[in-house]
Amino acid sequence: MKFHYPNGKKYTDSKSSAKKPKIKQVSYSNRGMTLEEDINETNEYYLVHKSAVIHKKPTPVQIVDVHYPARSAAVIKEAYFKQPSTTDYNGVYKGRYIDFEAKETKNKTSFPLQNFHEHQITHMDSVHEQDGITFVLLRFSLSEEVFFLPFQPLKVYWDRMKDGGRKSIRKEEIEESGFRIPLGLHPRVDYLKIVHQLYF
Amino acid sequence: MKFHYPNGKKYTDSKSSAKKPKIKQVSYSNRGMTLEEDINETNEYYLVHKSAVIHKKPTPVQIVDVHYPARSAAVIKEAYFKQPSTTDYNGVYKGRYIDFEAKETKNKTSFPLQNFHEHQITHMDSVHEQDGITFVLLRFSLSEEVFFLPFQPLKVYWDRMKDGGRKSIRKEEIEESGFRIPLGLHPRVDYLKIVHQLYF
Numbered sequence: 390m391k392f393h394y395p396n397g398k399k400y401t402d403s404k405s406s407a408k409k410p411k412i413k414q415v416s417y418s419n420r421g422m423t424l425e426e427d428i429n430e431t432n433e434y435y436l437v438h439k440s441a442v443i444h445k446k447p448t449p450v451q452i453v454d455v456h457y458p459a460r461s462a463a464v465i466k467e468a469y470f471k472q473p474s475t476t477d478y479n480g481v482y483k484g485r486y487i488d489f490e491a492k493e494t495k496n497k498t499s500f501p502l503q504n505f506h507e508h509q510i511t512h513m514d515s516v517h518e519q520d521g522i523t524f525v526l527l528r529f530s531l532s533e534e535v536f537f538l539p540f541q542p543l544k545v546y547w548d549r550m551k552d553g554g555r556k557s558i559r560k561e562e563i564e565e566s567g568f569r570i571p572l573g574l575h576p577r578v579d580y581l582k583i584v585h586q587l588y589f
Numbered sequence: 590m591k592f593h594y595p596n597g598k599k600y601t602d603s604k605s606s607a608k609k610p611k612i613k614q615v616s617y618s619n620r621g622m623t624l625e626e627d628i629n630e631t632n633e634y635y636l637v638h639k640s641a642v643i644h645k646k647p648t649p650v651q652i653v654d655v656h657y658p659a660r661s662a663a664v665i666k667e668a669y670f671k672q673p674s675t676t677d678y679n680g681v682y683k684g685r686y687i688d689f690e691a692k693e694t695k696n697k698t699s700f701p702l703q704n705f706h707e708h709q710i711t712h713m714d715s716v717h718e719q720d721g722i723t724f725v726l727l728r729f730s731l732s733e734e735v736f737f738l739p740f741q742p743l744k745v746y747w748d749r750m751k752d753g754g755r756k757s758i759r760k761e762e763i764e765e766s767g768f769r770i771p772l773g774l775h776p777r778v779d780y781l782k783i784v785h786q787l788y789f
Binding site: 436439441442444446447448449450452462463464465466467468469470471473474475479480481482483484485486487488512515516518519520521 | 667671
């Protein structure tokens with residue numbers, strides 16, 4: 390069985406898609422995809438093109454009760470979502486460790502910091518200390534704009550909030566301290582290009 | 590809430606454990622811990638001592654049905670285990686990407702290769718190509734011996750099996766191409782020491 394990690398969808402490479410041709414929209418608009426879907430497709434692209442190996446971590450679940458019916462697969466009958474204590478995505482690019490979180494907002498002029506949890510910031514801080522490459526991808530879903538914000542400025546805005554300041558990052562601040570990622574088709578959200586420019 | 594990622598157990602740091610002292614067995618034997626428990630404790634040790642940031646990935650689960658009872662947490666009522674397509678552990682050490690799998694056997698003289706899946710070998714191969722540090726930790730549970738086996742020799746034994754050869758690795762082969770990790774107390778399975786010697 391060919392099994393694809395990030396979203397459980399079967400991976401289709403260029404050869405097999407050639408067998409069943411379909412008309413591709415040559416539009417760079419997002420067509421209702423979520424940021425997560427865009428990133429998963431981007432990571433698949435990186436994997437196939439051997440540019441990087443980056444995966445989304447599975448959703449952490451606390452399993453309480455499992456049934457084992459005869460002659461079929463184990464069924465989880467009771468489980469709960471656990472709060473993740475790390476970011477969602479990690480992997481390797483040219484030997485270096487890559488670690489990031491992706492979030493979107495329907496706001497137009499600012500990005501709410503409540504999208505992040507304290508433990509995720511703590512985790513990114515540890516990664517940063519360990520010389521890993523860590524950042525967030527922020528999407529303004531109404532305007533379909535995606536920004537790459539390194540951990541360091543994020544930490545500044547986070548600390549400002551903890552010191553009693555505003556609970557969000559102004560869009561102009563993101564534009565200044567982050568990097569706009571133009572939406573593409575292949576890959577959709579080419580964040581690695583910015584990683585390469587910034588850290589290599 | 591203080592939340593600890595790898596096994597869902599509450600993390601106890603040295604300060605809080607000082608408040609409720611308990612007698613520690615000064616024995617280097619494994620006291621019935623699984624390799625996974627040993628590695629989780631080792632990773633906690635590395636995290637607290639800022640030597641590395643390495644976590645176990647959550648078990649991948651395909652969620653089919655979720656109930657949302659009033660005034661309580663969402664309950665997953667039907668879900669299935671998915672086959673992981675990567676290894677269980679990854680993280681960062683001095684900027685470098687670390688990726689490994691841990692397995693144990695009750696065999697005495699050889700380690701069965703059926704403990705690994707094709708897609709895990711493929712994943713480790715991609716990580717290796719991307720200049721990541723990838724290996725397996727193998728435990729002979731009866732003798733409590735743990736070995737560090739880099740991906741390259743593992744791949745040799747894997748390919749030998751695929752070419753019709755033996756379906757396991759002889760213990761002598763592991764001793765020759767791998768590295769024995771002495772069991773300690775803090776940390777229990779100090780695999781980072783070998784990572785450092787081999788790759789830095």
